[in-house]
Amino acid sequence: MNCLNKLVLCFFCLIFPVALNAQVHPNIMLSKANVPAVRKGVQNYPLLKTSYNKVKSEADKALKTIINVPQPKDGGGGATHEQHKKNYLAILNCGLAYQISGDQKYADYISKLLLTYAAEYEKWPLHPKRKEGHEGGKIFWQSLNDFVWQVYVIQGYDLVYDAISPSDRKTIETHLFLPMMKFFTVDCKPTFDKIHNHGTWNIAAVGMTGYVLNKPEYVQMAIKGSAKDGKTGYLAQIDQLFSPDGYYTEGPYYQRYALLPFVIFAKAIQNHQPELKIFQYRNQLLSKAISTCLQLTYTDGAFFPINDAIKDKTYESAELVYGVDLAYADIKAQPELLDVAQKQREVIVSDAGLKVATDIAQGKAKPFVYTPQLITDGPSGNEGGLGILRYGNNDDQQCLLFKAASQGMGHGHFDRLNILYYDNGVEVFPDYGAARFINIEAKKGGDYLPENKTWAKQTIAHNTLVVDQSSNFKANADAAQQQHPDILYFNADPNLQVISAKETNAYPGVEMLRTTALLKVKELEKSLLLDVFQVHSAKDHQYDLPFWYKGHLVDASFKLNGKTDNLKALGTKYGYEHLWLNSEERAASNGGYVTILNNKRFYTTHFTADSSLMVKVLSLGANDPDLNLLESKAFMLTAPKVKDQTFVSITEAHGQVNSVNETTTGASSTVSDLKLIYSDQNQVKLSFKVKGKIYSYQINYQNKEKFIQLN
Amino acid sequence: MNCLNKLVLCFFCLIFPVALNAQVHPNIMLSKANVPAVRKGVQNYPLLKTSYNKVKSEADKALKTIINVPQPKDGGGGATHEQHKKNYLAILNCGLAYQISGDQKYADYISKLLLTYAAEYEKWPLHPKRKEGHEGGKIFWQSLNDFVWQVYVIQGYDLVYDAISPSDRKTIETHLFLPMMKFFTVDCKPTFDKIHNHGTWNIAAVGMTGYVLNKPEYVQMAIKGSAKDGKTGYLAQIDQLFSPDGYYTEGPYYQRYALLPFVIFAKAIQNHQPELKIFQYRNQLLSKAISTCLQLTYTDGAFFPINDAIKDKTYESAELVYGVDLAYADIKAQPELLDVAQKQREVIVSDAGLKVATDIAQGKAKPFVYTPQLITDGPSGNEGGLGILRYGNNDDQQCLLFKAASQGMGHGHFDRLNILYYDNGVEVFPDYGAARFINIEAKKGGDYLPENKTWAKQTIAHNTLVVDQSSNFKANADAAQQQHPDILYFNADPNLQVISAKETNAYPGVEMLRTTALLKVKELEKSLLLDVFQVHSAKDHQYDLPFWYKGHLVDASFKLNGKTDNLKALGTKYGYEHLWLNSEERAASNGGYVTILNNKRFYTTHFTADSSLMVKVLSLGANDPDLNLLESKAFMLTAPKVKDQTFVSITEAHGQVNSVNETTTGASSTVSDLKLIYSDQNQVKLSFKVKGKIYSYQINYQNKEKFIQLN
Known part of the structure; x- marks a missing residue:
């Protein structure tokens, strides 16, 4: 492809369709057209039912708590750290509960929580517990956690977008998401342009926010790097962070972690710009990466703990629930993946989760095969x-x-x-x-x-x-x-x-x-x-x-x-x-x-x-x-x-x-x-x-x- | 009860019925009258079926091996030690397989194996690996293992008694069991008369052999001690080794071990001399001891490892399979015991096992309750x-x-x-x-x-x-x-x-x-x-x-x-x-x-x-x-x-x-x-x-x- 072609493609892919599709919400893991089917699936397919019940129970638990958006002060594991983690999970769970149940109270909770963040966020300085050698965040001690926060939150926001009043949306976007985008792309530019898993989270957060807020500029930066020249950004990361066999150089523990923003953002791209054929990119690299990640476990599901790895981590972790569901539903419906999904005992409450749960219920699973x-x-x-x-x-x-x-x-x-x-x-x-x-x-x-x-x-x-x-x-x-x-x-x-x-x-x-x-x-x-x-x-x-x-x-x-x-x-x-x-x-x-x-x-x-x-x-x-x-x-x-x-x-x-x-x-x-x-x-x-x-x-x-x- | 009464009872119980019932074989865990029902039960009740399949598979495995009765030389875990353990298990398994299948080959195997022992036993000296402070056996390094050997073997012999020719029986009894009885009661007299779990095994072996070989003298000694005065022997052991709450003073690990000869011998007494009401003895002490043994476990089934205890031992051990089955079938049909039997995943192929498996199949089990x-x-x-x-x-x-x-x-x-x-x-x-x-x-x-x-x-x-x-x-x-x-x-x-x-x-x-x-x-x-x-x-x-x-x-x-x-x-x-x-x-x-x-x-x-x-x-x-x-x-x-x-x-x-x-x-x-x-x-x-x-x-x-x- 010559430069002119590239330019045309970029224009076509990044500007036009984004502007066109941006009006539809939700459109990331769960897409509007699929909501009725997922609502029905939640009644019929055991794995989807269990998974939704868990989501709903978490959402209901969140609704019973007082809105708590503390001034960030603690390091990993500390009270404010854990509270902000709870909040992003609550937002995603409530967003899903809203879509499936149709109950406005879940949307109201998200709206209220995000308005509270919007009232506070701009006042917060860089996190006091940030450490030398680690880029500090505003909500968490390292910027990475801020990116992760937004990857979850933007999905929740997308799920309740239509249920929040335009004026509240304006407040949330103006005083939370847009300042956050500035923080991610300007203050955290070194990470945004770094070929590294922290960069992937940043890019995914920015790109998805771009889709949901209809800001093509951010999508373009996310896919092609801040200079929009393809030297950095999402595609460059796929090219450089994985081997042709789908191995991520930091090792399985980090591969699992790195995969999540890759696959979630891929799904967002697929939904908003299907013509990019992102799942086919680099010879179906993302599918290979998911499959390789599964092969990098012992038979108990635990990742080979080479390099810096937490040893109890298994393929039951949320990242691989996303990975396996999307690999099956959006890339290649390999029945062995259904075996893994069964062992994970949950699916994402989503288009992909519906397909996985349906096919498991229909007895399509085959035993997962570990291959030398x-x-x-x-x-x-x-x-x-x-x-x-x-x-x-x-x-x-x-x-x-x-x-x-x-x-x-x-x-x-x-x-x-x-x-x-x-x-x-x-x-x-x-x-x-x-x-x-x-x-x-x-x-x-x-x-x-x-x-x-x-x-x-x-x-x-x-x-x-x-x-x-x-x-x-x-x-x-x-x-x-x-x-x-x-x-x-x-x-x-x-x-x-x-x-x-x-x-x-x-x-x-x-x-x-x-x-x-x-x-x-x-x-x-x-x-x-x-x-x-x-x-x-x-x-x-x-x-x-x-x-x-x-x-x-x-x-x-x-x-x-x-x-x-x-x-x-x-x-x-x-x-x-x-x-x-x-x-x-x-x-x-x-x-x-x-x-x-x-x-x-x-x-x-x-x-x-x-x-x-x-x-x-x-x-x-x-x-x-x-x-x-x-x-x-x-x-x-x-x-x-x-x-x-x-x-x-x-x-x-x-x-x-x-x-x-x-x-x-x-x-x-x-x-x-x-x-x-x-x-x-x-x-x-x-x-x-x-x-x-x-x-x-x-x-x-x-x-x-x-x-x-x-x- | 005055002395005269006691004397009358002794005479009635120990001499007359033994002579009368001794002609019936088998009559210990599995009784002749019950064989048709157990054969049917093996087809119908899952737990009995599984248990029998295991027994039969072990019996079939034994039949495929060459008869091996090595000159005893190794300590615990060594080759001759393990071989003699294998042999006694083979004899019991083959005995059961014979009764259920009716296939003569199992009886022939036992006969051949016991004839081999009969040809060797009298030549063996005290075990070369016996240790100071431990009474040596002839087959094993300590006499305890010899007693255990016979508790198993005599059951197997009883099961195939009618299928062995009288002349072979004579050889086996004359050159194996009777010399062994002499060894147990004369050479090992200190243990026979000791209020201690080694003594219980000795007594059980001797008493059961007495029943099966129709030698009332041995039964009497077993129940009343070598002097037949009740100061030692089985009843004295029940009186002195357990507390009124059914606690055995050595602790749960040994209580489990000590229980087996108590309950097997009790069943033999019950079948041959039901009028002794042995299960009612000392306010249903044996039932209490079994129940207490179960209560002395954590919820994973592992015994509290106080005193000298091997820590992985759970109530799944064979001793408590016997204990739970007999407690349920012969003493008191508490539905909570069925829960334990389910967790044990097996029953004894026996009268008691039939009842347990039947009642489990009929849904009578209730959850086992641990009580402070x-x-x-x-x-x-x-x-x-x-x-x-x-x-x-x-x-x-x-x-x-x-x-x-x-x-x-x-x-x-x-x-x-x-x-x-x-x-x-x-x-x-x-x-x-x-x-x-x-x-x-x-x-x-x-x-x-x-x-x-x-x-x-x-x-x-x-x-x-x-x-x-x-x-x-x-x-x-x-x-x-x-x-x-x-x-x-x-x-x-x-x-x-x-x-x-x-x-x-x-x-x-x-x-x-x-x-x-x-x-x-x-x-x-x-x-x-x-x-x-x-x-x-x-x-x-x-x-x-x-x-x-x-x-x-x-x-x-x-x-x-x-x-x-x-x-x-x-x-x-x-x-x-x-x-x-x-x-x-x-x-x-x-x-x-x-x-x-x-x-x-x-x-x-x-x-x-x-x-x-x-x-x-x-x-x-x-x-x-x-x-x-x-x-x-x-x-x-x-x-x-x-x-x-x-x-x-x-x-x-x-x-x-x-x-x-x-x-x-x-x-x-x-x-x-x-x-x-x-x-x-x-x-x-x-x-x-x-x-x-x-x-x-x-x-x-x-x-x-x-x-x-x-x-």
């Missing part, structure tokens, strides 16, 4: 990625996440070639996630704790190699952001799933290669987790390979030698200052094993290497004056002073403890004789026995056709 | 007891267990006046239970660990007062067994449930009184846990009152001051050697608070006392070379040097964290201004505010009518 896959990172898909290996059904699945993605901006962790391992519904080798008690005022106002930086981000907090007790890139985020690992190989063959990647920049002069597989052998029901971590350097280094584990260590090939008193911190920086050294033993030269009992199943990790190893047992908690750190335990393989090193491990899931019946079966691993036979830059060769049968396993780095040979 | 109650201990009910306070429905119940029971023999812990607190489906102030990885061979053969003695039994491991860093009775079990606390008061008023008890022997010259309440005030939805621990002494002592907690400490009234390095053990003995001192702070003179976040709910414990307090934060793990101890955390109130001391605390459950929606409500406690106004040996008076309203709470030890006054 490689998800590339980077706008062009060439900046590393995430490998996901899965074995077994959703009710008892082994799952291995291999992180070879790029740094993921400010929320990224220094965890190149990190692995997370799940089985039996629980974490086996977990990731700490973020050090944060979200919304707990007493814990630093609910914000990231100091230990997020000193611990959670550091390499040692992850299941990956640490060189010389330091972190990747010496924990320098800017340096890390410049480099990414490279994917060497990926194979989703159900019986031999493999992911291999290389990282050469994290430690100067050190090349790291990791190849991890889920290998199903016929002797066993579950697959084996086979992990080869190879490191090359011209100089001597200390190599530490920790395995953070859940459960209790019940057996080892060596005598445990727990420190009985005077527990010491393991180091002084890069997270080592937070580790207690609980025990330390030299493993026999040919390796050894450690057995963990976790959720009534045993996990034995056999290990070996080409130099002799120390095995350290660690727990978290040193140098933690505020007792912020959560209980965490690891065993760690250490090669104290070597150049090249290959760590090999096989983790077998075995046996069962039934504590109700007091029976134990399969407490001993059936894997034995793990041997590293050969290892150089081209090849690694190892062998092991399973129930006496010998397996030989070879990695050929230079041969993509026969990357793995198994005999 | 005092359960007395001691054969006469005057040796202290357990107070259970409960507030709220089963789906979100606050529950307080107050332990003022007697020592409970060898498995008892030194935890006089201990409390356990539950809420929201989880432990809030837990009990460690036993230090044991049951059936995990690598952990001391699955037996109690050394830390059971050095840690789990010690006073400091519990939520009760420790004087001078020592344990109750200096951890001398024999001394402790001689003394019991006294219950001062109990009230089950729903809005003010109170338990109060006194212990004067645990520490010489120290009187301890504890009064704990669940108090519902109208300002709050949940009740408050109000705890007053008073201690009197003529001399100075150090008083430590730990609160072991689950969750994470998120707030405190004082600045936390976590030890950053060189973590030290808190003491050198009585369990203190296992504690790390994580932080230590002086609380302000008027007390303070600590807030824990546990399972998304906050628990704030406000505390005060009549002398200033230190608050220590502790974690478990010092002096644990084998890494046997489980993660555990406590905050502890310490009065370093005082004579009299009153510790007052109020724990409020409040607020909610929703990490899917990222919302937090009610993070701050609404209780304030806790004040200890007055305290002496007659009275304690305190006041506090809830949402600004002042409450005054007074304990009058000398006034049972007005023991608690609340204004």
Whole structure:
């Protein structure tokens, strides 16, 4: 498309239809023409009925409270913070209750609440609890929350637009929404034009407000950036924030969060300017992003908690209710999405929610299928990625996440070639996630704790190699952001799933290669987790390979030698200052094993290497004056002073403890004789026995056709 | 009843009917006359059908294995141990499968297996892994397991009796059962005549074998003791092992275990000698014991883990399936028991199971009701007891267990006046239970660990007062067994449930009184846990009152001051050697608070006392070379040097964290201004505010009518 065409399209899309459609309200998630059908659906389809009842109950609860628009003063989790959050949710809930019930009282409540905001908003200065390095809001301590506030509120306003008197609308728009637009686009211009999730929320708020208030200028800025040149704005964000596989570089926790403004604004664009075909944009990128976000969960629905992530977050979160409903109704009606919607136990009370609830009621759902896959990172898909290996059904699945993605901006962790391992519904080798008690005022106002930086981000907090007790890139985020690992190989063959990647920049002069597989052998029901971590350097280094584990260590090939008193911190920086050294033993030269009992199943990790190893047992908690750190335990393989090193491990899931019946079966691993036979830059060769049968396993780095040979 | 009458009864009951009925097989859990009805029931009633399918599937699995009767050599959890356990279960399952299906192959399997045992048994010496202080078995490392083996096996044998040829029966009886009877009654005579759960298993095995083999002599010994004088034996055990409230002195975990031989043998007696009216014995004691056992669980079905207890044990365990089915079918058809049977998801394939499954299918079940109650201990009910306070429905119940029971023999812990607190489906102030990885061979053969003695039994491991860093009775079990606390008061008023008890022997010259309440005030939805621990002494002592907690400490009234390095053990003995001192702070003179976040709910414990307090934060793990101890955390109130001391605390459950929606409500406690106004040996008076309203709470030890006054 040449420039002239672009110009014509812009004119056509952004000016004319906006002016034309702007008179219709509501027209975002719920569109006027669909209201009668949704009203009927609320009577007939269980999921929509439940969802509406919840909305209505929340709306009724709001109506019983006194209008409360406090002068902003508290940080995250504090009283004024929570009150303003309550208010925006009340506005959206009341808007929906008004549309479905037709009861004017809900509209009146919104009108009254917004008039109160309109009477106050312009007087409020920048939030007193704003922090350096974070753009402050007016209602909340950071501008991000103000944007979120408006994304909800403008939807509620759109829903009751026709039920508010023109004069009240004028007051609300003149003294609340328009000053807010000025704040968002002028005062917060840096964020508005930033390719970042905070920017997406800002843009969505501004663009949707533009549609609802019939201000095409704002819509245009939102889609094309403040300079309207397409270098920033919504389309640029879709282009740059996601990989071709729909991966958002900050990781799943933030992907979920980032998705919401993307999909809500997309729906607003679709309704007001269908000719933009926004859901088709970049090869249906938004659909891919939603689907990838779902694949980035374990079978309990919890997102893989890489980078700064709150660990209890699942795909039941509101953002993915929006995502799944819209993906199904507006992009592609995949029946597997209905399974997720059922697990979410709610739909949006909306056009899309109606369709989802109807089709579920008609029995169209099919089980959601988790698929082993490689998800590339980077706008062009060439900046590393995430490998996901899965074995077994959703009710008892082994799952291995291999992180070879790029740094993921400010929320990224220094965890190149990190692995997370799940089985039996629980974490086996977990990731700490973020050090944060979200919304707990007493814990630093609910914000990231100091230990997020000193611990959670550091390499040692992850299941990956640490060189010389330091972190990747010496924990320098800017340096890390410049480099990414490279994917060497990926194979989703159900019986031999493999992911291999290389990282050469994290430690100067050190090349790291990791190849991890889920290998199903016929002797066993579950697959084996086979992990080869190879490191090359011209100089001597200390190599530490920790395995953070859940459960209790019940057996080892060596005598445990727990420190009985005077527990010491393991180091002084890069997270080592937070580790207690609980025990330390030299493993026999040919390796050894450690057995963990976790959720009534045993996990034995056999290990070996080409130099002799120390095995350290660690727990978290040193140098933690505020007792912020959560209980965490690891065993760690250490090669104290070597150049090249290959760590090999096989983790077998075995046996069962039934504590109700007091029976134990399969407490001993059936894997034995793990041997590293050969290892150089081209090849690694190892062998092991399973129930006496010998397996030989070879990695050929230079041969993509026969990357793995198994005999 | 005079002696002559007794003699007549004995003669009538024990000799004549046994001889008469012995020809009928089967006649224990499943009786011959009922077989057609059970066969039909297996087709018609879902719970019986599922249960039978499980039995049959296990039986079919057994039939596919090679007969394996290994020479006994391994301890608990080891291969021969587990194989002999498998064998007895196979025998019972095959016996049932034979009766229901009529298929001879199941009987043949049992016959073949028992003939193999008969060929081996007499050659086996005492078990090589037997331990000092434990009576060794022949099949298992302790005789107990041999008794259990036979309780199962004799039932299976009874089920296929008629399907085994007389000559094979003769071989089995002559070379297995009769030598075993000799072993049980002669070699294991000390246990046979011991008033103890091991004795019950022995007696049940012997008595049931007596019935099935038509050897009245053994039945008589079982019921009346080896001397047949009633001083020991089954009836003496019912008299002495249970309190009038049906409490078994070792605690719920062992009560569950002890119950099984009681109820199975009772059923055998009932079928062979109904005129003994065994289920009516001692005012329906067995029914009470089953009901009490159920009441000694939290709403998740897990037994209160006082004394040596494995914590995952619930009323789903096989023993209570037997107990509940028999209690319903043979003693009293309480519809609430059907609710428990439904939660157990199985019934015994038996006369009783048929009745339970039928009545469930007919919709007769009513919800099981947990009732606040005092359960007395001691054969006469005057040796202290357990107070259970409960507030709220089963789906979100606050529950307080107050332990003022007697020592409970060898498995008892030194935890006089201990409390356990539950809420929201989880432990809030837990009990460690036993230090044991049951059936995990690598952990001391699955037996109690050394830390059971050095840690789990010690006073400091519990939520009760420790004087001078020592344990109750200096951890001398024999001394402790001689003394019991006294219950001062109990009230089950729903809005003010109170338990109060006194212990004067645990520490010489120290009187301890504890009064704990669940108090519902109208300002709050949940009740408050109000705890007053008073201690009197003529001399100075150090008083430590730990609160072991689950969750994470998120707030405190004082600045936390976590030890950053060189973590030290808190003491050198009585369990203190296992504690790390994580932080230590002086609380302000008027007390303070600590807030824990546990399972998304906050628990704030406000505390005060009549002398200033230190608050220590502790974690478990010092002096644990084998890494046997489980993660555990406590905050502890310490009065370093005082004579009299009153510790007052109020724990409020409040607020909610929703990490899917990222919302937090009610993070701050609404209780304030806790004040200890007055305290002496007659009275304690305190006041506090809830949402600004002042409450005054007074304990009058000398006034049972007005023991608690609340204004």
